[in-house]
Amino acid sequence: MTQQRAQFATRLGVIATTVGSAVGLGNIWRFPFEAGVHGGGAFLLIDLFFIFIIGVPVVCAEFIIGRHTGLNVRGAFRKLAPGRPWGIVGYLGLLASILILSFYSVVAGWTLEYIWQSLNSFGGVTSVEGLHGQFDSFATSDWRPAMWTIVFLAINYLILARGVQKGIEKMSNIMMPLLFVILVVFCINSLRMPAAAEGLTFLFKPDFSQVTPSVMLGAMGQAFFSLSLGLGCLITYSSYFKKETPLLRTAGIMAWLDTMVAILAGVIIFPAVFTFGMEPAAGPKLVFEILPSIFMHMPGSMMWSVLFFILLFLASLSSTISMSEITIAYMTDEYGFSRRRATAYNIGVAMLLGSVCALSFGSLSGWTVCGLTVFNLFDYVSSNIILPVGGMIISIFVGWVLDRTVVTSELMTPGSGVKPWMVKAVVICLRYIAPTCIGLVFVCGLGLW
Numbered sequence: 205m206t207q208q209r210a211q212f213a214t215r216l217g218v219i220a221t222t223v224g225s226a227v228g229l230g231n232i233w234r235f236p237f238e239a240g241v242h243g244g245g246a247f248l249l250i251d252l253f254f255i256f257i258i259g260v261p262v263v264c265a266e267f268i269i270g271r272h273t274g275l276n277v278r279g280a281f282r283k284l285a286p287g288r289p290w291g292i293v294g295y296l297g298l299l300a301s302i303l304i305l306s307f308y309s310v311v312a313g314w315t316l317e318y319i320w321q322s323l324n325s326f327g328g329v330t331s332v333e334g335l336h337g338q339f340d341s342f343a344t345s346d347w348r349p350a351m352w353t354i355v356f357l358a359i360n361y362l363i364l365a366r367g368v369q370k371g372i373e374k375m376s377n378i379m380m381p382l383l384f385v386i387l388v389v390f391c392i393n394s395l396r397m398p399a400a401a402e403g404l405t406f407l408f409k410p411d412f413s414q415v416t417p418s419v420m421l422g423a424m425g426q427a428f429f430s431l432s433l434g435l436g437c438l439i440t441y442s443s444y445f446k447k448e449t450p451l452l453r454t455a456g457i458m459a460w461l462d463t464m465v466a467i468l469a470g471v472i473i474f475p476a477v478f479t480f481g482m483e484p485a486a487g488p489k490l491v492f493e494i495l496p497s498i499f500m501h502m503p504g505s506m507m508w509s510v511l512f513f514i515l516l517f518l519a520s521l522s523s524t525i526s527m528s529e530i531t532i533a534y535m536t537d538e539y540g541f542s543r544r545r546a547t548a549y550n551i552g553v554a555m556l557l558g559s560v561c562a563l564s565f566g567s568l569s570g571w572t573v574c575g576l577t578v579f580n581l582f583d584y585v586s587s588n589i590i591l592p593v594g595g596m597i598i599s600i601f602v603g604w605v606l607d608r609t610v611v612t613s614e615l616m617t618p619g620s621g622v623k624p625w626m627v628k629a630v631v632i633c634l635r636y637i638a639p640t641c642i643g644l645v646f647v648c649g650l651g652l653w
């Protein structure tokens with residue numbers, strides 16, 4: 205490859221894009237509904253364990269591989285372990301990224317519908333029941349959800365085809381700080397609701413009698429999903445990092461901000477769930493039914509609602525862009541496709557699969573595998589199976605196979621302030637703790653043992 209690889213221009217750009225990848229529907233839509241389904245406080249605690257004890261070291265592992273090789277997932281493993289089967293992570297990553305992109309785009313499409321609905325003041329409906337009914341009739345309808353999924357993916361195409369710095373970095377720099385501010389405003393609003401205390405108790409008070417292997421598996425899947433971990437998404441992004449970027453610090457900041465956003469989302473959602481007498485275990489529709497009811501009770505409801513859904517849409521966009529980048533980098537690096545052509549293939553396949561996912565709430569709701577609709581199946585298989593397996597292989601690879609001098613030199617870049625004990629801690633986690641925990645939760649959660 206003679207062409208010089210693109211790089212993120214600034215330090216802020218690195219943080220904004222990696223946080224942009226991590227923060228998205230995973231935090232604001234998936235975290236509250238999974239926590240709701242799995243009993244609240246205990247789920248949060250296990251999620252935090254997986255984010256900070258397992259997640260941060262595995263994020264570092266992806267960063268090490270990506271920055272060291274400066275290549276896409278497949279190329280990176282081929283360079284580091286030629287002729288050996290480690291590159292399977294690359295293929296798993298490519299598969300899972302397209303599955304995630306497909307169902308994720310459906311939910312991102314819902315945000316577009318809700319921007320539209322907010323501009324129309326939800327057709328004048330103000331009652332909580334009416335708003336809930338509205339979501340149901342929209343999600344189960346035949347063409348609107350599929351249409352929005354396709355619109356959303358088309359917007360992805362336009363941004364991705366422009367390339368790394370111009371498209372991805374610029375958008376994230378502006379959007380992420382704005383999202384934070386608005387979440388804090390909504391939090392304050394929710395904390396003043398009548399059932400705030402009940403909501404917070406549900407979210408923060410762990411009830412360990414609720415912890416089952418499937419809750420553990422759900423929390424592990426959530427942690428990996430939320431950190432964009434296990435598919436090589438972060439390998440791809442870190443291949444655009446500069447040599448000076450401090451990897452451990454970037455991983456830490458990313459995990460913190462990501463966790464903060466998920467917790468803020470929980471603090472916004474659960475007081476409202478209890479105030480409006482809803483069932484916390486409502487599943488994927490939870491957040492979309494609750495949010496409009498929250499806004500309706502705020503002064504200036506339309507403005508808040510439009511602003512919020514625009515930000516949620518942008519946060520989704522910065523995440524889907526990072527998913528697509530896995531395949532695009534692969535096709536351009538390995539097969540010499542032009543960026544435009546690679547993007548077109550990736551987005552085209554996602555439009556097809558995404559439409560099936562969109563219809564799986566309505567006319568295709570009868571298509572099920574093991575009781576899961578196509579939408580739920582894509583989510584379950586990718587988040588609870590492929591991401592943890594990918595994360596486990598990556599941690600074993602960096603912990604046991606990769607030359608230790610590479611690990612040390614990548615983590616201890618000049619000025620990063622990383623001490624030798626920190627490198628040791630990361631390595632111990634990658635060698636022993638992460639593979640054991642992931643393996644155990646995985647085997648028990650799937651009921652294989």
Ligand code: TRP
Pocket residue numbers: 225226227228229230231304428429430431432433434435437523524526527591
């Ligand atoms: N982390 C993102 C979110 O929380 C989703 C995401 C982006 C992702 N890239 C990924 C998940 C790669 C798994 C793998 O919304």
